[in-house]
Amino acid sequence: xxxxxxxxxxxxxxxxxxxxxxxxxxxxxxxxxxxxxxxxxxxxxxxxxxxxxxxxxxxxxxxxxxxxxxxxxxxxxxxxxxxxxxxx
Amino acid sequence: xxxxxxxxxxxxxxxxxxxxxxxxxxxxxxxxxxxxxxxxxxxxxxxxxxxxxxxxxxxxxxxxxxxxxxxxxxxxxxxxxxxxxxxxxxxxxxxxxxxxxxxxxxxxxxxxxxxxxxxxxxxxxxxxxxxxxxxxxxxxxxxxxxxxxxxxxxxxxxxxxxxxxxxxxxxxxxxxxxxxxxxxxxxxxxxxxxxxxxxxxxxxxxxxxxxxxxxxxxxxxxxxxxxxxxxxxxxxxxxxxxxxxxxxxxxxxxxxxxxxxxxxxxxxxxxxxxxxxxxxxxxxxxxxxxxxxxxxxxxxxxxxxxxxxxxxxxxxxxxxxxxxxxxxxxxxxxxxxxxxxxxxxxxxxxxxxxxxxx
Numbered sequence: 001x002x003x004x005x006x007x008x009x010x011x012x013x014x015x016x017x018x019x020x021x022x023x024x025x026x027x028x029x030x031x032x033x034x035x036x037x038x039x040x041x042x043x044x045x046x047x048x049x050x051x052x053x054x055x056x057x058x059x060x061x062x063x064x065x066x067x068x069x070x071x072x073x074x075x076x077x078x079x080x081x082x083x084x085x086x087x088x
Numbered sequence: 089x090x091x092x093x094x095x096x097x098x099x100x101x102x103x104x105x106x107x108x109x110x111x112x113x114x115x116x117x118x119x120x121x122x123x124x125x126x127x128x129x130x131x132x133x134x135x136x137x138x139x140x141x142x143x144x145x146x147x148x149x150x151x152x153x154x155x156x157x158x159x160x161x162x163x164x165x166x167x168x169x170x171x172x173x174x175x176x177x178x179x180x181x182x183x184x185x186x187x188x189x190x191x192x193x194x195x196x197x198x199x200x201x202x203x204x205x206x207x208x209x210x211x212x213x214x215x216x217x218x219x220x221x222x223x224x225x226x227x228x229x230x231x232x233x234x235x236x237x238x239x240x241x242x243x244x245x246x247x248x249x250x251x252x253x254x255x256x257x258x259x260x261x262x263x264x265x266x267x268x269x270x271x272x273x274x275x276x277x278x279x280x281x282x283x284x285x286x287x288x289x290x291x292x293x294x295x296x297x298x299x300x301x302x303x304x305x306x307x308x309x310x311x312x313x314x315x316x317x318x319x320x321x322x323x324x325x326x327x328x329x330x331x332x333x334x335x336x337x338x339x340x341x342x343x344x345x346x347x348x349x350x351x352x353x354x355x356x357x358x359x360x361x362x363x364x365x366x367x368x369x370x371x372x373x374x375x376x377x378x379x380x381x382x383x384x385x386x387x388x389x390x391x392x393x394x395x396x397x398x399x400x401x402x403x404x405x406x407x408x409x410x411x412x413x414x415x416x417x418x419x420x421x422x423x424x425x426x427x428x429x430x431x432x433x434x435x436x437x438x439x440x441x442x443x444x445x446x
C-alpha cells in the first residue's frame with residue numbers, strides 16, 4: 001500500500017492532467033492549498049471530474065456529496081482518503 | 089413594399105490562415121502538405137478570461153475568440169440574440185466522449201467532453217460569457233447549416249429590424265472523420281500542397297476547419313462591412329439548369345443583371361466531380377467576372393461558406409482582391425459593389441449568398 005507522501009505527487013499529476021491545469025506545475029502546487037475557492041479555484045464541474053478520477057484510478061466510489069467536501073479540501077486530504085480507501 | 093436591409097456591422101474569423109486581425113487582409117498564406125488544414129490560432133488570453141480558458145477545448149476557444157473579435161469590431165458588445173451553425177459539431181470532444189463510453193464500459197464518464205461535444209456548446213458558451221439571455225439557436229443542417237442560420241437571422245430582423253444578432257459558424261477538423269471521408273473519395277488520395285489545390289483536377293478535396301462570426305442588424309452600425317442582400321439554397325440539384333434558375337431568381341429578386349456583379353466568390357473545392365455543376369454555371373453565366381476562390385486557404389467543411397462570406401465582405405470593405413485568391417486574373421470594377429458567393433459542399437448542398445456595399 002502506498003503512503004500519503006507517495007500518493008501526493010501522483011495525485012497532483014492526475015489532477016493537472018484531468019482538469020487541464022495548463023499553467024500549474026506539481027512543484028508550484030502546494031499539498032495543503034485549498035482546491036476550491038481561494039486556492040486552486042476549482043468549481044463544481046471539477047468536483048465531478050475529481051470523483052471520476054478517484055473511481056477510475058483507485059476504485060473509490062463517492063456517493064455522498066458531503067463526504068466530497070471533506071475529501072477535496074486539499075491534495076493531502078485526498079491522499080489520506082485514498083490511502084485508507086483505495087481498492088486497487 | 090421595400091425589401092428589408094440587413095447590415096453586417098462586424099466580423100471575426102479564425103481559419104487556417106491568419107485572419108483573426110481585422111486590420112490585415114491575408115497578409116501571409118499558410119501552406120499545408122498533408123491535405124489537412126488546421127486553424128492559425130490567436131493568443132486566446134487576449135479574448136478570454138484565463139480561468140474560463142482552462143476547461144475549453146481548442147475550437148471552443150477559437151469560436152469564443154471569433155465572437156469576441158466580431159463584437160469588438162462592431163462596437164456593440166451586447167447582441168439581442170445568438171445564432172450559430174455547425175455541420176459536424178465538436179468532433180474531437182465527441183470522439184473522446186464516445187471512446188470513454190467504450191473504454192470504461194459506459195461508466196465513470198467525465199462531464200467536460202460531454203458538455204463540449206454538443207453541437208450547441210458554442211452558442212451556450214457565448215451567451216454565458218456575454219450574459220445574453222435572448223434568442224439562442226444552433227443549426228446543424230450539414231452543408232447548409234450556415235445558410236440556414238442566415239435565413240433565421242434575416243427572419244428575426246424582418247420581425248424587428250432594430251435588433252442585433254450575433255451569427256456564428258464553426259466546424260472542427262478531426263482525423264477519424266478524415267479516414268471516413270478518404271474512403272468515400274471525398275478527400276484526395278494523393279498528397280498535394282494546399283496552394284495547388286486547383287492545379288490538380290482529381291477526385292476529392294482537402295479537409296479544413298474554421299469559425300467565423302458576423303454581427304447582423306436591420307440598422308447600420310459604426311463599422312458596416314456590407315449588406316446581406318440574399319441567401320438561396322439548393323439541395324441535391326439534378327442538373328446545372330436547376331442552379332442556373334436559382335441564380336436568375338436571386339439576380340431578379342435583387343434587381344440586378346449578371347453584368348452588374350463585380351466579383352464572384354467561387355466555393356469550388358478542387359474535386360473534379362463535385363465541382364462539375366458550378367464549373368458549368370461559371371463558364372456559361374459568369375465567366376466575365378473576376379473569380380475568387382478560397383478552399384485552398386480554408387479546406388472543405390460544412391460551414392466553409394462562412395469563410396467565403398468573410399472573404400467577400402473583406403473584399404467589399406477593403407476594395408482589394410489579394411493575389412492569393414484571385415483565380416482568373418480579371419481586374420474588378422472600381423468600386424466593387426456587388427459580390428456573389430456560390431458554394432457547393434460535397435456535390436450535395438449548393439448555395440448563393442449575395443452581398444453589396446452600402
